[in-house]
Amino acid sequence: MPVDIHAPFPERVQQALADPHLHTAIHRAMERMAVARTRALAATDAATMRAQMRRMKAHVLRHLPQYLETLERNLEDNGAVVHWARDAQEARTLIREIALQNGVQTAVKSKSMVTEEIHLNEALEEVGIRVVETDLGEYIIQLAGEPPSHIVAPVIHRRLEDISQIFQEKLGAGPTYDPGEMTSIARAQLRQDFFQADMGISGVNFAIAETGTVCIVTNEGNGRMVTSLPPIYVAVMGIEKIVPTVEDAFLQLQALCRSATGQAFSVYFSMTSGPRRPEHPDGPEQFHVVLLDNGRTQMLERGYGEALMCVRCGACLNVCPVYAQIGGHAYGSTYSGPIGAVITPAMASDLRETRELPHASSLCGACREACPVQIDLPRLLLDLRAELAHRGLEPRPEAWGIRAFMETMRSRARYEQAGKLARVATRLLARLSGGTLRTLPPPLNGWTQYRDFPPFASKSFREWWQEREALRGRESD
């Protein structure tokens, strides 16, 4: 039973926790990706690579306006049409107009989180344009009518058995668990779509400012078809996705591939610098690049700019104990996992809608250790929690709990009374349940669902110390 992404956050989490198939699918994939990543990083000087990446990304953010101007100028010199979109609505309108002006009927897409972010498919389908996802994972979830649940592996939440079922229901395929056979079925279908398409749409892994080149990294070859076969190619990129030089592009490519899929290099790497020229055998006649802000500038202003260094490798998701339990759909946002819990509220104009996300973390720090750009995600999560508290938007029970804790800690008498009460209550509960405290009463029972809660000691340290000192005094008399 898929998670209902429109349900409130606590319900989504409960649905995800109750789905054993989801856990099987996620654990299988996470284990595979973690092993591949560790092996790929061990084969290189990972520490130096991470330091270089961080330096380069921080430099880009410090000089973002300048690099954006350079990129725009060089793209235009190469024959591209550059568009600026302040928000998702502007981006959708722009791309829809390009499609309508050119009589587009079918658009093929390469996997792209930024087009998920602006809900582009729905906007094009509203005006009668057929949109076909051509990345295999995206194709499967499009058939299932679901959004992606992982930045890199959109169908991570589905087992092979589920995918076979989807192919039988939606494509009339025979029952098979052979991934090769299922891929062939999808390929035969998609080939027709590629030949029919009048427009190709992709995101951008990074754009090289000094050459005016848009780069996409794929493993299936669909990205190359999307960018070169249809007569119109539209690339959508967040304004932060810039690298200054070709050398920086190859540094980022290496960090991305090793961290995302554990590969030394992706199977395909497509670079587009402009539309087709008379001497070219193929390529798009029109090449449009949409530079999207959609909350990124205000992220910089509000102090969350560090998260804009993200290269969307997904490594932080793959090591996150919270993501492992609930998967991507429970987050209810385009971007899930630790990076999603930061950038979704940081990009949002209204913090209220995403206020639970910064709390969907144990702050264990595994994400920071895995990140190829060393983004301090736990600190950013704490900053967001502080902002929520400052605006009076933190979750109610937690706010009440912390306020009660503060009041208790402000007075020695209250602190000692609370200690006595906790000792009596926990020891009584433990005695009632046979010596060990297995379940706390609501609302604290969530803690004991997965963890121990030993009863408090029979005396406080202060009481024990006073008794000990008194005993010593008596003995020395």
Ligand code: SF4
């Ligand atoms: S925050 Fe770091 S680890 Fe997570 S997706 Fe971004 S670059 Fe990868």
